[in-house]
Amino acid sequence: MIYGSRVRQARELRGMPQGELAAALGKSPSWLTKLETSDSSATVNHDALDVLSARLLMPADFFTAPIPEELGDGSMRFRARKRMTKGSLAAVRRRAELAHEIAHVVLQHVDAPSARVPSLRATTNIEEAAQQTRAALSIPPDAVIPRLWNSIERAGIFVYAMEDAADGLLDAFSTWTGPALERPIIAISEHRSWDRVRHTAAHELGHLVLHRSASYDPSGGLDVEQDANRFAGAFLFPRDAALEELPRPLTLARLAPLKLRWGMSLGALVFRALELGVIDSGRAASLHRQIGVRGWRTREPGADAREPEKPRALRKMVELVYGTPPDARGLARHVRRYTADVTRELDRYATPPVGRRPAPRVPDGPAHSGGRVVFLSSRKT
Numbered sequence: 001m002i003y004g005s006r007v008r009q010a011r012e013l014r015g016m017p018q019g020e021l022a023a024a025l026g027k028s029p030s031w032l033t034k035l036e037t038s039d040s041s042a043t044v045n046h047d048a049l050d051v052l053s054a055r056l057l058m059p060a061d062f063f064t065a066p067i068p069e070e071l072g073d074g075s076m077r078f079r080a081r082k083r084m085t086k087g088s089l090a091a092v093r094r095r096a097e098l099a100h101e102i103a104h105v106v107l108q109h110v111d112a113p114s115a116r117v118p119s120l121r122a123t124t125n126i127e128e129a130a131q132q133t134r135a136a137l138s139i140p141p142d143a144v145i146p147r148l149w150n151s152i153e154r155a156g157i158f159v160y161a162m163e164d165a166a167d168g169l170l171d172a173f174s175t176w177t178g179p180a181l182e183r184p185i186i187a188i189s190e191h192r193s194w195d196r197v198r199h200t201a202a203h204e205l206g207h208l209v210l211h212r213s214a215s216y217d218p219s220g221g222l223d224v225e226q227d228a229n230r231f232a233g234a235f236l237f238p239r240d241a242a243l244e245e246l247p248r249p250l251t252l253a254r255l256a257p258l259k260l261r262w263g264m265s266l267g268a269l270v271f272r273a274l275e276l277g278v279i280d281s282g283r284a285a286s287l288h289r290q291i292g293v294r295g296w297r298t299r300e301p302g303a304d305a306r307e308p309e310k311p312r313a314l315r316k317m318v319e320l321v322y323g324t325p326p327d328a329r330g331l332a333r334h335v336r337r338y339t340a341d342v343t344r345e346l347d348r349y350a351t352p353p354v355g356r357r358p359a360p361r362v363p364d365g366p367a368h369s370g371g372r373v374v375f376l377s378s379r380k381t
Contacts, residue, residue, distance in 0.1 A: 001041040002049065002063040008036035009067055010056035013094035015087055024055050041066075062336040068104040071097050071185065074175025075207040078224045084169050092162070092170055096187035098337070099160035099314065099345065100177070105334050106317045115156035117184050122210045122227060130234035133209050142241040144262055148201050149311045149350075152186070157208070159201075159311035160187040161348035171196070174204040176212060184208045190348055193299065194306040195265040199232050201309075206231030233272040237262045246278045252290055259302055266300050267291055315349035324352060 011021055022032040025048055035042055044052075053060045071093055116136045120129050131141060137155045145151055153159055172188040186204045188197070206228035237258075245261075246269075247254040255269045264272070267288065274284040291297060318326045332342040 002044055002052070003041050003066045004035040004038045005067050005070070006063045006065070007032075007052060007056075009070075009094050009097065010052070010058050010062065011036075012087065012090040013098070014056055015091050016055070017087075021052075021055060024051050057338075059336055059338060065336060067097065068101055069097075069177060071100060071177055072175045074173050074185075075204060075211065075228075076170070076173040076175075078207065078211070078228070088169070092173065092187070095162045096160050096173075096185070098335075099162070099187070100158075100185065101335050102318065102331065102342075102345070103158055103160075103314055105331070106314075106321045109321045110317045112158075112313075112317065113154065113156040115182060115184050117155060117157065117205075117208050119212045120209055122224065124210065126227065126230045127234050127239050129206075129209055130231055130238065133205065133231075133235060134238070142238050145236065146263075147309065148198050148236075148263070149309045152201060152205060153311060153313040157184045157186060157205075159313065160185065161311055161314075161345075162187055162189050163344075163348070164189045164191045171200045172204050174207045176208070181212075188311075190308075192308055193265075193303045194308040195259065195263060195268075195300065195302075197308045198236065198263045199265060199268055202232035202235045203228045205235065229271070230275060233264070233268055233275060236264050237269070237272050239276060242272055242276055243278070246273050246276070248278070250279050250283070250287070252287060256301065259300070260305060266296065310348065310350040312350040315346055315351070318346065319352070 007021075011018065018032055018036075019029050022029045025032070049060050049063065052058070052063055073089070073093065076089055076093065118129075118132050118136050120132065134141060137151050139145060139151055149159060170189065171192065172186060174184065174186045177183045177185055186201065186208070188200060188204070192200065207224070210227055210231065211224055245258060247258075250270075250273055252266055255266050258264070258269055259266055262269075270279075270284055270287045270291075273279045274281065279287075291300075315326070318331060322328075322331050326346060328343045328346065329339045331346075332339040335342065
């Protein structure tokens with residue numbers, strides 16, 4: 001017995017056209033469509049299961065269990081660039097679903113913190129929205145945020161690190177999941193500069209705060225991407241601190257120390273200065289041209305000053321259940337995936353600091369039916 005939803009999940013993950021897989025199975029595309037859209041399980045012979053496993057690069061038993069929870073498109077509706085195909089967007093969402101399934105397994109043994117994310121209207125003043133979010137995340141009003149992912153994850157937001165997706169055209173997306181859409185998720189691609197990672201994290205946080213409704217319609221005149229960018233600037237570099245520290249006159253050279261202090265790109269700092277009226281649109285355009293002429297749009301000075309921040313919480317929860325370092329073989333067995341794939345996925349997350357004692361493991365790991373471990377949101381990792 002297999003589940004068609006699993007077949008579709010794996011096929012979209014691999015970017016394989018439906019007709020190609022149907023031909024490999026010796027079936028018609030309409031047969032495969034019926035299988036993939038069925039709400040119930042279906043029976044296939046061993047040869048067909050072997051073909052699915054070989055062509056979609058998943059163990060055979062991956063197809064024998066339903067998907068615990070499929071993710072919505074969330075902010076992909078806003079962030080996706082016009083050059084992206086529906087197939088590439090689906091592949092990104094499916095990658096995040098595999099990480100979400102790991103979370104689903106460990107959450108049977110670990111209690112994650114409840115989400116502390118304000119739900120505000122898109123018409124809310126951006127500066128006020130950023131300050132309300134800082135308060136909800138227990139961040140002082142004008143303080144530098146040294147470890148952004150840590151602050152976000154401690155607020156009960158699940159962060160999933162994915163391999164570079166969609167040919168680099170999609171940095172990240174965010175969505176809400178759970179029976180009551182109570183669990184916020186951010187999925188982010190790796191291989192980004194440290195300042196871009198921070199901006200992307202704050203940008204997606206803005207979508208979670210301002211555009212929560214699953215039915216939110218971006219056609220109503222609001223530029224949701226611009227709103228999320230403005231939120232990111234206000235969240236990372238609060239108004240009062242920015243007005244005090246932004247230099248006058250403002251030059252790229254004089255912005256460099258602020259880049260390192262506040263963890264923002266030069267381009268984002270220029271945008272923030274324009275937003276607060278420190279410079280006018282003409283000066284902002286001039287500075288952006290200077291950034292472009294110098295080739296800094298893709299890689300600014302200071303790109304090597306720090307390592308990009310990595311999310312930590314999912315791996316830490318895995319460690320609580322599967323030990324430190326995690327028993328990847330055991331986890332792979334429970335999520336029905338190859339051990340090598342699970343290992344590569346976990347390697348995208350931050351590991352415990354050197355010298356720190358491993359967290360206590362759930363007795364007997366996933367096989368244990370007794371007590372649970374509370375994953376404390378206030379504990380630094």
